[in-house]
Amino acid sequence: MPGLIKPNDKHIAALIALVGEEHSVSGEAAIDYSHDESPEISATPSVVLKPADETQIAEIMRYANSESIPIVPRGLGTGVAGGAVPFDGAVVLSLERLNRIIEIDTDNLMVVTQPGVVVEELQRAVKEKGLMYPPDPASQDTCSIGGNIATNAGGMSAVKYGVTRDYVKGIRAVLATGEIIAYGGKLVKNVAGYDLLHIIIGSEGTLAIVTEITLKLIPLPKCHIDLLIGFESVKAATEAVSEIIRRRIVPTSIEFMEGDIVRMVAEKSSATVPMVDAGAHLIISIDADDDEELKRRYLELGDIALELGAMDVLVADSPHLQKRLWEPRISSRDIIREVSPTIMAEDIAVPRAKLPQLWEGARKLGEKYGIRVLSFGHAGDGNLHIDALKENIPDKEWEDKMEKYVPDLLKLAVKLGGTITGEHGIGYIKRKYLHIGVGKAERELMARIKKAFDPNGILNPGKVI
Numbered sequence: 001m002p003g004l005i006k007p008n009d010k011h012i013a014a015l016i017a018l019v020g021e022e023h024s025v026s027g028e029a030a031i032d033y034s035h036d037e038s039p040e041i042s043a044t045p046s047v048v049l050k051p052a053d054e055t056q057i058a059e060i061m062r063y064a065n066s067e068s069i070p071i072v073p074r075g076l077g078t079g080v081a082g083g084a085v086p087f088d089g090a091v092v093l094s095l096e097r098l099n100r101i102i103e104i105d106t107d108n109l110m111v112v113t114q115p116g117v118v119v120e121e122l123q124r125a126v127k128e129k130g131l132m133y134p135p136d137p138a139s140q141d142t143c144s145i146g147g148n149i150a151t152n153a154g155g156m157s158a159v160k161y162g163v164t165r166d167y168v169k170g171i172r173a174v175l176a177t178g179e180i181i182a183y184g185g186k187l188v189k190n191v192a193g194y195d196l197l198h199i200i201i202g203s204e205g206t207l208a209i210v211t212e213i214t215l216k217l218i219p220l221p222k223c224h225i226d227l228l229i230g231f232e233s234v235k236a237a238t239e240a241v242s243e244i245i246r247r248r249i250v251p252t253s254i255e256f257m258e259g260d261i262v263r264m265v266a267e268k269s270s271a272t273v274p275m276v277d278a279g280a281h282l283i284i285s286i287d288a289d290d291d292e293e294l295k296r297r298y299l300e301l302g303d304i305a306l307e308l309g310a311m312d313v314l315v316a317d318s319p320h321l322q323k324r325l326w327e328p329r330i331s332s333r334d335i336i337r338e339v340s341p342t343i344m345a346e347d348i349a350v351p352r353a354k355l356p357q358l359w360e361g362a363r364k365l366g367e368k369y370g371i372r373v374l375s376f377g378h379a380g381d382g383n384l385h386i387d388a389l390k391e392n393i394p395d396k397e398w399e400d401k402m403e404k405y406v407p408d409l410l411k412l413a414v415k416l417g418g419t420i421t422g423e424h425g426i427g428y429i430k431r432k433y434l435h436i437g438v439g440k441a442e443r444e445l446m447a448r449i450k451k452a453f454d455p456n457g458i459l460n461p462g463k464v465i
């Protein structure tokens with residue numbers, strides 16, 4: 001990036017001295033930090049630094065800023081937009097050692113945590129106190145809470161409980177200049193000045209390094225049940241999603257898999273997949289505070305599904321059955337990548353009533369460009385993961401097709417009133433398409449915000465804008 005330098009041996013030695021040799025990684029071992037979970041992009045960092053605390057992070061940033069060295073913050077590397085990939089010999093600043101839950105405050109229903117804590121561990125710890133931290137990305141067992149803040153991660157339960165942003169009440173962070181900032185806290189209300197929290201949330205490591213987070217918790221619902229509903233066609237399933245919302249029923253989650261994925265999972269995995277001939281599956285979770293209420297709600301939902309043409313409704317009411325019911329959905333992406341290691345994965349969100357048009361439009365684009373396009377995801381949020389499969393298409397032909405298919409698909413999303421990314425972020429991969437989803441004036445404002453936070457552009461350069 002213009003004005004930035006690849007660190008030389010002297011810089012690297014100075015940076016390592018700030019964290020200690022044993023908390024740095026270089027050479028071959030740094031390859032583990034060269035990629036995230038996005039397909040086919042990687043770049044080896046000059047060095048990986050694993051600071052112990054905020055003070056060390058501030059020292060690193062002060063030095064990097066004075067020498068114009070690019071720094072890429074990294075949580076646990078499960079991102080799928082290339083956000084944590086260190087291009088041009090950037091230094092990776094890994095938050096993995098800041099992995100402590102600082103306090104679960106049962107008086108105020110808040111948790112204060114460091115960013116490197118695995119999301120599932122945080123959820124488990126608050127659950128033990130009868131509380132719930134709802135955002136539950138499918139990667140929750142491997143991603144960090146700091147990464148979730150940086151990407152404003154969504155999850156299965158966003159239909160009812162919202163996304164990460166809805167729970168963040170306070171942040172401590174280090175700016176590119178090394179200044180430490182703190183905004184918010186254990187507060188239900190706070191309108192003091194511009195809301196710095198909501199600029200940092202979702203900024204994908206380009207504005208600040210998040211070092212401490214205060215999150216709102218809610219009482220843990222007492223019971224929940226999952227339903228697997230098969231439909232003859234995708235059209236019927238996506239229309240059912242719209243109808244469920246229209247009738248003001250708000251389940252915890254409504255997940256979707258089209259029939260071809262259901263059959264792929266049945267073929268490739270050891271899981272027994274019911275209703276394997278269906279055109280599409282919906283997995284719907286409902287929670288409640290007592291069994292009566294739960295029963296009333298799932299019977300109502302089951303009736304609606306059958307009224308809308310569902311083939312059958314299976315009820316999973318034990319943890320064992322629930323795990324089996326979710327397995328195919330959780331493994332969808334892995335199974336698709338077994339069939340086609342190279343895919344183009346899009347993450348589009350539209351108003352929920354527009355889901356049938358989104359699916360149909362994506363299918364038609366697949367036909368137009370002669371590629372297999374498969375969809376699954378968070379239908380209850382209007383958020384579909386739409387994967388184009390390369391399979392046996394020759395490399396050059398695939399690239400040519402993608403040059404046209406991707407912008408066409410993203411424009412379709414915008415035409416339907418949607419966004420080019422619902423939860424995975426812009427990162428590196430989508431940067432060239434930001435203009436499709438965000439206007440010129442808004443992009444220019446974003447560039448000015450970036451400049452205010454990071455005057456020399458050292459923090460995660462080449463990402464987002």
Ligand SMILES: Cc1cc2nc3c(=O)[nH]c(=O)nc-3n(C[C@H](O)[C@H](O)[C@H](O)COP(=O)(O)OP(=O)(O)OC[C@H]3O[C@@H](n4cnc5c(N)ncnc54)[C@H](O)[C@@H]3O)c2cc1C
Nearest residue numbers: 075076077078079083137138144146147150153154205210
């Ligand atoms: C199988 C699978 C399923 C997934 N399911 C979902 C899903 O349901 N919903 C969803 O939203 N995402 C999902 N993801 C994407 C990914 O897990 C999320 O984006 C997650 O929030 C990334 O967290 P991480 O700790 O791995 O961050 P990383 O990948 O390490 O980093 C992601 C971005 O955040 C920045 N960053 C990380 N930590 C910090 C910090 N402390 N301060 C500042 N910037 C930071 C990085 O620079 C980078 O730009 C999935 C990924 C996989 C592989």
